[in-house]
Amino acid sequence: MNILQTFIRLFFPKTCLNCDERLLENEQFICSNCNNSLKFLENICIICGAPKTTGECNVCRINEFQFDKARSVFMFNKVVQNMIHEFKYNEMTQIAKFMGMKAQEYIERFQPFDHIDYIVPVPLHKVKKRSRGFNQAEYLAREISKNLNWKHLPKLIKRKKFTETQTKLNKDQRKKNVSLAFAINIKYDIKGKNILLVDDVFTTGATANSITIALKEKQVNKVYVLTIARAL
Numbered sequence: 405m406n407i408l409q410t411f412i413r414l415f416f417p418k419t420c421l422n423c424d425e426r427l428l429e430n431e432q433f434i435c436s437n438c439n440n441s442l443k444f445l446e447n448i449c450i451i452c453g454a455p456k457t458t459g460e461c462n463v464c465r466i467n468e469f470q471f472d473k474a475r476s477v478f479m480f481n482k483v484v485q486n487m488i489h490e491f492k493y494n495e496m497t498q499i500a501k502f503m504g505m506k507a508q509e510y511i512e513r514f515q516p517f518d519h520i521d522y523i524v525p526v527p528l529h530k531v532k533k534r535s536r537g538f539n540q541a542e543y544l545a546r547e548i549s550k551n552l553n554w555k556h557l558p559k560l561i562k563r564k565k566f567t568e569t570q571t572k573l574n575k576d577q578r579k580k581n582v583s584l585a586f587a588i589n590i591k592y593d594i595k596g597k598n599i600l601l602v603d604d605v606f607t608t609g610a611t612a613n614s615i616t617i618a619l620k621e622k623q624v625n626k627v628y629v630l631t632i633a634r635a636l
């Protein structure tokens with residue numbers, strides 16, 4: 405630290421983004437207490453919670469989905485929630501790096517996926533991207549791709565249009581509406597490839613599912629989903 409940084413730090417000490425505890429010199433944005441509360445969600449099916457060390461989950465709702473496997477790095481808690489929130493709204497590249505490192509550690513430890521050819525972020529609609537300035541999923545995918553040496557294709561999937569208000573539609577109309585929302589960039593040859601789709605939070609799985617349908621129409625082999633957390 406130079407003199408100016410020391411000076412700033414003296415009057416505006418950095419605090420933990422979760423508990424507001426003053427941070428020590430070696431701590432970046434969360435204190436070690438909060439850091440210790442982060443637990444890996446191990447290698448379980450994030451749809452039903454069943455431990456699946458090999459293969460796909462055949463017992464749960466994953467049968468409703470077209471993707472082959474879905475995993476989350478962390479169990480959801482307040483610290484994860486606050487990190488993702490800060491990450492989304494205050495563009496914190498430090499958090500992206502941290503999460504990318506944790507995702508790498510998770511993947512290397514549990515090896516939940518077969519060979520990955522391409523890593524692809526869930527796209528954000530242009531209008532949202534403009535107002536927020538960046539796509540958090542793209543930041544995550546880039547970090548993971550650097551760490552694991554997997555090819556990153558941030559422009560493979562495009563959102564075609566704003567999904568209209570879904571509430572007035574029935575279930576079938578809703579499904580159709582969502583699956584029309586994504587387009588695959590044909591300049592990439594993805595036939596027979598395995599793709600890892602990355603996002604920050606897994607909620608209903610509807611978006612990942614629609615993207616998977618679009619990808620499998622282009623004869624992609626496997627589609628895996630990795631998120632930082634599984635929303636409760």
Ligand SMILES: [Zn+2]
Binds near residue numbers: 436
């Ligand atoms: Zn803390």
